[in-house]
Amino acid sequence: MQHKLLLFLCASFLMTLMLIILHSCANIASPSGGEYDIVPPVIKKASPAFNSLNVTTKTIVIEFDENIKIEKPMEKVIITPPQKSFPVIKSIGKKAIVELEDELHPNTTYTIDFTDAIVDNNEGNPLENFSLSFSTGDRLDTLAVSGKVLSANDLEPVKGIYVGIHSNLHDSAFTKIPFERISRTDSKGDFTIxxxxxxxxxxxxxxxxxxxxxxxxxxxxxxxxxxxxIPTTKPDIRQDTIFNKVDSTKIDTIKTIHYTRFLPDNILLRSFLSDFQRQYLQKHERPEPYKLMLYFAAPTTFPSFRLLNPPIENNNWFVKESTRHNDTITLWITDSLIYKTDSIHMEINYVRTDSTNRNSIYTDTLRFTYKQPKVKKTSSSKEKEEESLRFLGLQHNIQSNHEIYQPIRLEFEQPVIAFDSTHVKLFIEKDSTFTLVNYRLIKDSLNIRKYELRPRWEPGGKYRFVVDSAAFKSYYDLWNNKIEQTFTVKSLEQYGNLLIEMVGLPENKTVHVELLDKSDKPVRKIMVKNNEAKFQDLHPGTYYARLYIDENKDGVWTTGNYEQKRQPEEVYYYPRQYEIRAFTDHEESWDVNEVPVTRQKPLEITKNKPEVKKRRNPNEEQRTNTSSSRSTNPFLQNP
Incomplete structure (x- = not known):
């Protein structure tokens, strides 16, 4: 019995030992302990070799000292001249392999820029700014240019956009011929060709x-x-700071490095979408018997039209309402004989973009029908009473604590036949008595249902606003209900003022300054006069600012147009922020040329923030480069 037990224990021990050995063999990993690997892959050899001449092969193989991976090859790897068919890019063990699909061009320098796509297989340490060049001729071209692409209207870095060059200097080359050489911007908007x-x-x-x-x-x-x-080079120097390995806060040595600088390295390209938009009629509808709606895909000129059924020769049968650029148009039918017709046919002439992107006048026939909603079989007496007492809707913007810079805005549900201001009264309380206040009445030029009342507000004053009942009648026989509301206008102690003295603006140009909130959205805008931008009655808080040079003096920022060789209007950002305090006058100075445009936009309101590389080890960042030219131009060589 003891002999059998001994045999069983020996067999169990051997089985456990075999399982441990097998588990160890199946899990190949870096040994625990020791220094953390922070070294990127090292190149051992390449075929064809770096800077080879008269190359005929379309397969490029690069061997490293360890197993590697290629991350996001379609996004990160840039091959120039640009390839029509995207090449096969893969990693096998210690090798990176690129198989070109296009035929090689004669006497051409090819560059395969891996950027930071190649990383080691274990820790993922990237091989930064790695590229390989070769030539199909007997000469290798080695010049380079670099810069940044920013969005023209808000100076946001543009990531992943192609940047290309043409030696053909005709304007049509950009629209007719593929780029000769290309690059692609990184998360900071930087590029190098x-x-x-x-x-x-x-x-x-x-x-x-x-x-x-x-x-x-x-x-x-x-x-x-x-x-x-015009690409050129010049010798230059930079300072490399090496920090102490034990104490990374202490500088070990500072080295002066001689290198070749490739110029220009500060190209600024301002990206924009053309103001071209395809124009066509998206849809038309008749939501109410008396209301025809037209929706256009883009800003357009106001169309012309005539009724076919019922046949009406003049245009006295409607009043029009439109958005600023006519992309939405409402026709309020004022002739009861027409809006009581079940089906309306209209001939309309409007601008439409054809397949060649050209605009022309297009004639169409539209049919507007209206289906009466189903009537409930039984209605309560309360519902019938509500229907008979339906009033004309009237909305206003009055708040219990009204902003001192806000007028009173009124909007009717339907167009009114006439606006009689004697039925709209504004009072201010003086010695417990309400006294009538005068105001200016402004009718909206586009929306016939909107009106503005502009009084001279008294800070901290208590007001009463009254609209008499049955004072306004719509074209469709609805009368307004009475409105009465008391409110207080905020006092000056609740606001701050900001005066910005502008420096460096171009002469004889119209300039608009916008104050922005923390989400980069404009909250106030003003025109610069005598090199000053004055903002009054600001809520306390944090503001940012940008300005644009209004070249066409239309009051809004205007994009570019390549066909007209028109650049987008220039935009500048104040590189810091304004902290506005209540009941305080703030005076600031803004020199628009103090900081380069590429570094003006505050990081706090920049949406496309540069990607932050993960720190793989606390001691990884021991080498810091203090040369600004090196950080902006990755194409640096030691002589």
Whole structure:
């Protein structure tokens, strides 16, 4: 019995030992302990070799000292000249392999820029700014240019947009011919175009929706420079700071590094969408018997139309209401014979964009029908009473604590036949007595149902607003109900004022300054006069500011147009913030040229914030580069 027990224990021990060995073999991992690996993959060799000449192969193999991965190759790897068919990019063990699908161009320098796509297999340490170049001819082009792409209207960094060049200096090259060489912006909007030959170039940015590397779609965001680009080099120096390995707060040494600087390295491209928009009629409807609605896909000119059924020759049968750019139009039918007709036919002439992106007048026939809602079989006496007592809707913007800079705004549910201001009264309380207040009445130029009352507010004053009942009648026989409301206008102690003295503005230009909230949205706008922007009655809080040069003096920021060679209107951001306190006058100075445009927008309101690389080890960031040129131009070489 003891012998059998001994055999069983020995067998169990051997089985456990085998399981431990098998488990150890199946889980290959870095040994525990020791220093953390923070070193990126090291290149051992490449085929073809770096800077090779007269290359004929379309397969590029790069071998490293450890197993690697290629992250997001379609997004991060940039091959120039641009390829029509995207190449096969893969990693096998220690090798990165690129298989080009397009035929090689003769006497051309090819550059495969991996950016930071190559990482080691375990810790994911990236090999930064890695690229390989070779030539199909007997000369290798090595020049480079770099810069930044910002969104023109808000100076946001534009990520992932193509930047390309043309040695063909004709304007049509951008729209007819694919780019000769390309780059793509990173999360900061930075780009570098490599492998350029000496010469003169035009440079563009393109959000290439169909990946043909040319601007053939007005829905693609673009940027273009008015100046020619001439790539050059010059010797330069930078300071490299090396921190102590034991105490990373202490500097170990500062080295002076000589290198070759590629110029220009500060190109600024301002990206914009053209003001071109396809114009067409999206839909039409008749939500009420007396109301015809037209919805257009883009801003347009006001269309012309005539009724076919019932046949009416004049245009006295309606009053019109429209948005500022006529993309929504309402026709209020005022002739009862027409709006009592079940089906209305209309001939309309409007602007429509054809398949070649050209606008022309298009004639169409529209049919408007109205279906009466189903009538309930039984209605309570209360419902019948409510129907008989239906009033004309009238909305206003009065708050119990009214803003001192706000007028009173009124909007009727339906157009009214006439607005009699004697039935709209505003009173102020003086010595417990309400006294009538005068105001200016302003009728909205687009919406016939809107009116503004502009009194001279007394800070802290107590007011009463009254609209007499049955004072206004709509075209459809509805009368208003009485409105009476008391309210107080805020006192000056609740506001702050801001005066900005502007420095560096172009002469004889119209300039508008906008105050922004923390989400980068405008809250106030004012025109600069005598180099000053005055904002009164501001709520206490944090504000940011931007301005635009209003070249066409239309009061709004205007985008660019490549066909007209018109750049978008210039935008500047105040690089800091304004803290407004109640009952305080703030005076500030803003020099628009104090900080480069590329660094003006405060990070707090920047939406496209640069990607922050994960720190893989507390001691990883021991080497810090203090050279600004190195951070903005990754194409740096030691001589």
């Amino acid at each position: 490599k492998g350029m030959a000496p010469g003169k170039y035009k440079i563009y940015a393109l959000n290439d929706l169909n990946r043909d590397y040319k601007y053939d779609n007005p829905q693609e965001a673009i940027a273009f420079s008015d100046s020619l680009i």
